Amino acid sequence: MTKNTITGVIGSGAMGAGIAQVAAMAGNPVVLYDNNKEALGRAEKSLTNTLQKLQEKGKIASARDILERFTFADNISELAGCGLIIEAIVERLDIKKAVFAEVEKLAGADCVLATNTSSLSVTSIAAACQNPERVIGLHFFNPAPLMALVEIIPAIQTRAELAEEARELMLAWGKTPVIAKDTPGFIVNRVARPFYGEALRIYEEGIADMVTIDWAMTENGFRMGPFALMDYIGHDVNYVVTETVFQSFFYDPRYKPSFSQKRLLEAGWLGRKTGKGFYNYSDGYPMSEPKKDIDLAVQIFERILAMLINEAIEALYLNVASAGDLEIAMTKGVNYPKGLLQWCNEWGTAACLAKLDSLYHEYHEDRYRASTLLRKQAIGNKKIV
């Protein structure tokens, strides 16, 4: 795969259109296919607008040159000449499998088939193909043109060299690739779970209100607090990822979803996009003030941070990703102020373990069990890596 490879993208929604833009801006000819003509029309319009704005701002020389690289296709057969096809359709395993089986029949033998799934097993999608060695996960983040991180996820069937080939292409596209094992949530959607889950737990226990929890986290370097961020992502997306990760981990209590968030989803209070979620976004609606108690802020922050660090260490321990890739993923994929392993080293493995153990003793819940690797390194307060 090179900058000349004709790149097909299946699905012209938020992600597909963004990925297509990235590929075309890198110089690749792009075939953007959607089975919904209206969606395809909307994508063409929005890509044209975006590229024109980039030209006006002087960020690209010619929007027209880039637009000329696009073919907008409403017939799947137009993907036949592609060397790489990236699927970004609805997050349903049955539909993705059907599309992979169909597209494999018309693609050339050397064509690489990639999925942008956030939560499904790449291995199960690859299993729909006659030649699953050519299937890989390429997980972009939203919005794809702005977010540097791409998680590369080889399925167990993927041929050995493909991850490295994909990494080189992503570098050529100006992206920051990391390699993740095909496990639920890959890196970011797994390691970030406690940012939401532990904040929800603290809120449900009545330790602090939402605005105070958000304040405690932003005071300590996070760009957004967990409740503001969940509202921004949308509960239809964020809750569903949590539930999927929980189920995929065979109901490990570390990933247990929260009723407070589930009720918002049931009410249709999806966050910013519906004007209401945890917060009310109506014009002029007053925002309550946080309780600016420093001791409380430390208690909230250390509890959430210890859970995040533990998740990152467990992912390292179970070889989900290298230490370096874990740090890159959390700083580039969700803009954490620093890598969680570095944060642990600075805090001290012994102090981090003490925080988790105090929660474990208080609650007697498996949710707070410390990673074996953290426990080992905490003897003598050694660094994680």
Ligand SMILES: NC(=O)c1ccc[n+]([C@@H]2O[C@H](COP(=O)([O-])OP(=O)(O)OC[C@H]3O[C@@H](n4cnc5c(N)ncnc54)[C@H](O)[C@@H]3O)[C@@H](O)[C@H]2O)c1
């Ligand atoms: N939205 C995010 O933040 C995000 C981030 C990373 C990954 N993802 C993943 O990317 C994928 C797409 O997400 P999205 O948010 O862009 O969805 P979306 O709903 O915005 O777009 C999906 C598009 O796929 C088209 N489509 C559906 N079924 C199709 C089919 N059988 N053949 C051709 N086209 C079809 C739809 O018409 C629609 O235009 C999902 O797998 C999602 O999990 C989403």
